[in-house]
Amino acid sequence: MxxxxxxxxSSSDLAIAETLHKCLVEAGFNVWFDKARLQPGCDWHxxxxxxxxNSRVVLALLTPHWKLSEWTRYETYGAEAVxxxxxxxxxxxxxxxxLTQYQNLSIPIASASNADxxxxxxxxxxLCSRETPVKxxxxxxxxxHPAKHFVGREKDLNEIHEKLFVNPTAALTQGHVQAxxxxxxxxxxxxxxxxxxxxxxxxxxxxxxxxRLGLETEFAAIHDILRPEAVYAALSTADKxxxxxxxxxxxxxxxxxxxxxxxxxxxxxxxxWIPKTGNCHTLITSRFTGWSTGIDTYRxxxxxxxxxxxxxxxxxxxxxxxxxxxxxxxxANKLEYLPLALEQAAAYVAAQAPGWGFAEYLExxxxxEQEFLAEQTPGxxxxxxxxxxxxxxxxxxxxxxxxAILRLHAFMASTPTPVAMFVKGADYIVxxxxxxxxxxxxxxxxxxxxxxxxxxxxxxxxxxxxxxMAKLETGDSFSVHGLVHAVEWHAMGKKSTxxxxxxxxxxxxxxxxxxxxxxxxxMWEVLLPHATRLATTRQELGxxxxxxxxxxxxxxxxxxxxxxxxILFAREQLILTELEFGPENPGTLxxxxxxxxxxxxxxxxxxxxxxxRRAVEGRGRVLGVEHPDTLASINSLxxxxxxxGDYSAAEPLSKRTLxxxxxxxxxEHPDTLxxxxxxxxxLAGKGDSDAAEIMYRRALVGRERVxxxxxxxxLTALSNLAWHLSKVHxxxxxxxxxxxxxxxRERVxxxEHPHTLVSLNNLVALLNALGDYExxxxxxxxxxxxRERVxxFEHPETLISVNTLAKLLHFRREYTEAExxxxxxxxxRERVxxHDHPDTRWTASNLSLLLDDRVS
Numbered sequence: 045m046x047x048x049x050x051x052x053x054s055s056s057d058l059a060i061a062e063t064l065h066k067c068l069v070e071a072g073f074n075v076w077f078d079k080a081r082l083q084p085g086c087d088w089h090x091x092x093x094x095x096x097x098n099s100r101v102v103l104a105l106l107t108p109h110w111k112l113s114e115w116t117r118y119e120t121y122g123a124e125a126v127x128x129x130x131x132x133x134x135x136x137x138x139x140x141x142x143l144t145q146y147q148n149l150s151i152p153i154a155s156a157s158n159a160d161x162x163x164x165x166x167x168x169x170x171l172c173s174r175e176t177p178v179k180x181x182x183x184x185x186x187x188x189h190p191a192k193h194f195v196g197r198e199k200d201l202n203e204i205h206e207k208l209f210v211n212p213t214a215a216l217t218q219g220h221v222q223a224x225x226x227x228x229x230x231x232x233x234x235x236x237x238x239x240x241x242x243x244x245x246x247x248x249x250x251x252x253x254x255x256r257l258g259l260e261t262e263f264a265a266i267h268d269i270l271r272p273e274a275v276y277a278a279l280s281t282a283d284k285x286x287x288x289x290x291x292x293x294x295x296x297x298x299x300x301x302x303x304x305x306x307x308x309x310x311x312x313x314x315x316x317w318i319p320k321t322g323n324c325h326t327l328i329t330s331r332f333t334g335w336s337t338g339i340d341t342y343r344x345x346x347x348x349x350x351x352x353x354x355x356x357x358x359x360x361x362x363x364x365x366x367x368x369x370x371x372x373x374x375x376a377n378k379l380e381y382l383p384l385a386l387e388q389a390a391a392y393v394a395a396q397a398p399g400w401g402f403a404e405y406l407e408x409x410x411x412x413e414q415e416f417l418a419e420q421t422p423g424x425x426x427x428x429x430x431x432x433x434x435x436x437x438x439x440x441x442x443x444x445x446x447x448a449i450l451r452l453h454a455f456m457a458s459t460p461t462p463v464a465m466f467v468k469g470a471d472y473i474v475x476x477x478x479x480x481x482x483x484x485x486x487x488x489x490x491x492x493x494x495x496x497x498x499x500x501x502x503x504x505x506x507x508x509x510x511x512x513m514a515k516l517e518t519g520d521s522f523s524v525h526g527l528v529h530a531v532e533w534h535a536m537g538k539k540s541t542x543x544x545x546x547x548x549x550x551x552x553x554x555x556x557x558x559x560x561x562x563x564x565x566x567m568w569e570v571l572l573p574h575a576t577r578l579a580t581t582r583q584e585l586g587x588x589x590x591x592x593x594x595x596x597x598x599x600x601x602x603x604x605x606x607x608x609x610x611i612l613f614a615r616e617q618l619i620l621t622e623l624e625f626g627p628e629n630p631g632t633l634x635x636x637x638x639x640x641x642x643x644x645x646x647x648x649x650x651x652x653x654x655x656x657r658r659a660v661e662g663r664g665r666v667l668g669v670e671h672p673d674t675l676a677s678i679n680s681l682x683x684x685x686x687x688x689g690d691y692s693a694a695e696p697l698s699k700r701t702l703x704x705x706x707x708x709x710x711x712e713h714p715d716t717l718x719x720x721x722x723x724x725x726x727l728a729g730k731g732d733s734d735a736a737e738i739m740y741r742r743a744l745v746g747r748e749r750v751x752x753x754x755x756x757x758x759l760t761a762l763s764n765l766a767w768h769l770s771k772v773h774x775x776x777x778x779x780x781x782x783x784x785x786x787x788x789r790e791r792v793x794x795x796e797h798p799h800t801l802v803s804l805n806n807l808v809a810l811l812n813a814l815g816d817y818e819x820x821x822x823x824x825x826x827x828x829x830x831r832e833r834v835x836x837f838e839h840p841e842t843l844i845s846v847n848t849l850a851k852l853l854h855f856r857r858e859y860t861e862a863e864x865x866x867x868x869x870x871x872x873r874e875r876v877x878x879h880d881h882p883d884t885r886w887t888a889s890n891l892s893l894l895l896d897d898r899v900s
Contacts, residue, residue: 047076048172050099052119054109060131060153061105071165092119097245100172101125106139106148107132121205121246125171129164142209142246183249185269187306190241191234193358196351197344200235204342205243208325220325221318223308225333226344227512227525228434229384232329235344236304239327247302247325255307259317260285292319302327311335331438334510345515346525352376352386359390362401371402378406380458380526385431388419414534417527435531438511444489445496445504448476450513453524454532455547455581457573460521462554463505469550470496473504476546483539521570541584548578548589558600560756560792568600575600579613587624591617598638605797605834607646614639630673633662637677644684645798647839647876653688656681670704676715682722687840689881691729698723714757717746721761724768729882733772740765756799759788763803770810779814782807796830798841804830805845812852821856824849838872840883846872847887854890859898866891 049068053061058079065077076095096102102123110116120126121142128139128148135148149167151160208220224232240250253262263285267276270291276284292303301324308314308330318326318339328339335341347355356372357364379385393405409416417432439447449466452473466473474496481488491500505522508514514522536543551574558568568575575597582590594617601610618635625632640655656677663674678701685694702719709716724739744761751758766781786807789800804827811820828845835842850865870891873884 046074046098046100047095048073048100049168050076050095050102050119050123051078051105052102052110052116053105054107054113054116056109057105057107057131060107063153064103064105064129067161068165068168071161073165073168093245096123099123100176101127101168103168104128104143105153106130106135108138111138111140118242121243123245124177127164127167127171141206144209182244183251183269185251185266186237186240186304187252187254188233188237190237193355194234194238195354195358196347197231197235197238200342200344201239201242204235204239204327205246207340207342208327221328221339222326223328223330223335223339223341224344225330225335225341225512227528228331228438229382229431229527230344230346230512231383232331232344233306234383236306236327236329240302240304243302246300248299249301250304251301252304252306253317255305255309255313263288263317289317289319292324293321299323300325305329308332311339331512332510333512334506346381347376347383347386349373349376349381352381355383355386356390356393356402359387360393360402362393367403368401371406375402375406375409378409382431382525382527384434385527388416388431392416392419413530417530417534431527432531432534435513435528436535438513439531439535442511442513443504443507444477444481444486444492445473445500446507446513447480448473449501449504450508450524450528451480451532451536451543452476452547452550454529454536455544455578456524456529456551457577458523458526458529459573460517460519460523460570461574462567462570463502463520463522465551465554466505467498467501468554470498470501472546472550472553473501476543519570544581544585545589548581548585548593551575551578552589552592552596555596557596558603560603562792565603568603572597572600572604579616582616582620587620591620591624594620595635598642602642602645605793605799607642607798607835611639611642611646614642628662628666630663630666633659633666633677634673636662637673637680640677640684641680644680644687647835647841649684649688649840649877652684653681656684670708672705672709672715675701675705675708675719679715679718679722682719682726686722686725686729689877689883691726694722695726695730698726712746712750714747714750717743717750717761718757720746721764724764728768728771733768736768737765737772740768754788754792756789756792759785759792759803760799763789763799763806766803767806767809770806770813773813775810775814778810782810796834798831798835801827801831801834801845802841805841805848808848808852812848812855815855817852817856820852821849824852838876840873840876843869843872843876843883843887847883847890850894851890854894854897857897859894862894863891863898866894 051061051065061077062079065075065079068075076099078092078095096119102120102125104110104116104120104126106128120140126143126146128135128143128146130138130148130150131153132138135150139148149164151164204222204224207222224235226232240247244250251266253259253266260281264281267279267284267288270288279287292301303319303324303326305314305317305326305328308328310330310332311334314328318328333341333343346352353369353372353376356362356376357368362368362372375389376386379389389402389405389409393400393402418430420430420433439450442450453461474492477492478488481492491503505514508524509516509522513528514524516522533540555571555575556564556567558564575593578585578593579590579597582594585593594613598610598613598617601607601613614635618632618639621629621632621635636655637659640652640659643652643655659677660674660681663671663677667674678697682694682698682701685691685697698719702716702723705713705716705719720739721743724736724743727739728736740761744758744765747755747758747761762781763785766778766785769775769778769781782803786800786803789797789803793800804823808820808824808827811817811823824845828842828849831839831842831845846865846869850862850869853859853862853865866887870884870887873881873887877884
């Protein structure tokens, strides 16, 4: 027996729903209410579906909670009649597009008057008194089974559905059309099939058309379903298809239909077949994205990490263990979350013995990538296509300029790439396009035969995006999926080395040498993944280009303050430079110097010293003892010796360097001012505070004048002077300098750059000295946490933060934690710096004072 009313509500609004249910029952209505109907152990999904189907009116309790629930929204789809009951919020905020066809009613359930209730009851009785519509038997022509393991696209299904119910665009008169656009392998067809499976209640008739089988043939087959009578059998295929086009455009009271046009090539091929009037909703799947404004486009990309893992585990039947989770995540990341590749991987794993899982598949895949990309595994839609074939067919249709961009991009990362890089490298694109035409024995495209400019390059990138081979990103950039890259590598074969060289030259022609300037730092945030990817090809690339790409990648990491990453590239660059030019070539010695600087910044003083001494000796022999590069290496050695606490060795070197630079370069040359700052630090270390302050101020004033007030070198001089003033108890002068240095470094370098953290620690030490422990402690803990994460637990600067926090806690009489930290700092400094280093002795003294205070 059917019910009069079905109550659709969010569980958060149960109290409101119970009040409504009570009032409806008292008024004599037969009500389907899940709290009264559902029994333990029942198939609640099926029961609710049947409740919706068997009820004359669905009452939707619209609140902000209702709209957030996928299930409550579903309950109103396909209903005979719906009364949207606005209980909380505004109609525009709590309703969904499919509800716009119904007149809504606003009733404050908790405070509703008798007139409010009578108005609702009258509306329900009126709808129930109407003749019960005859429910048509469903007419279906669908392909494939619904996906057994459908994950990560639920939000897409709802958005597509609601877009189909939005008022149609003027360009198509009254058509309801939605194109699902994505590159091959993303799951467009699976999504369309799942749409039909989920929203079948809305469509008594659903039809599937596969473009690959021919539109006239497919439309004629639907004609035969709708008109099976023998009298129509003799019609030609064209006449049958023509009748069906006419039928789908009729606007009388025919049942709502769903027409799925699968695998459309482009808009031109599909436009005449889209119903533009009538009660037909059309869903198109296509790799083509350049649809006109008359067809709304819903772009689909790869899965998110969590659904990708779920697909792998569910499809393969592997256990939900922590180990398999990690292995599945690593594999999904390698496959860049492409559903087709994930489906194939899961199917392969499922076919193996139970102990063989995703870690083993990933190892096998990395050794046999080309074979796996060519593997044909029927997926959710039963297409036996491989990843390789899925994309090669599309790539072969691209304009030659677009194909050239795709080929050159194959050696870069799958992260966003500036369009400007390819605009600047247009000549490389043209050259590559001509080579492609020659390989394929094709005529060269007309726009390749002339000098290409920005217009042509943007047109080629747009062509890539139009066929879903590239994704347009914010910031005037585009990206290409990593497996598209892999398909291109394997298609290139032996030609790949030449293409790699040209791709690297294109990149280098655009990517300026990294610097501290905000524009450069912003640019390299985008470029660094591409530089890193190109740097991994150094063995195939050849030494000169490899040296250049390693150098820029190293410097970009250094500017970010990521010294450990920079060291890896600097070591590789030094090896290649030495092989290419010899051990005492100036370029080799520059690489030695750079690596020494990085190792010093990373806290490896022993290795750093060896490199600086090699650079000093080599540059002195090759360039001369007073060459600026030689003096720069001496300066770096001075800093290193200072860090090691060896002031007696550092001081004569510092004096000699400063005198030479003042004579040869001038008193305000940046290198001279570096030596001035180094001498100031040595004087401060010796206890000559007044002389040190004079030198610190000279370094700051000179750098402000020569470099500017926010140059990193200037901020170093500012930070050093602030620290010195704090040490000599001139807190009034030190505090504004400390704060300015920190704020400027945060703005210029970033909040967690190692140099910024130096200024942060300086401010903490100053606040400690002023006794403002409440302000100091959170800053100190922030700095220590950042240094541990950025530099490591035993970096000398991390140990400075440990010691600073210990002193702060000592001042606050929190002796237990302070002692733990002092002991940590002391043990690590003894190990890293040695027992006789000034910092080690200082920590030992601090610990001793703490122990004395605890006793007293």
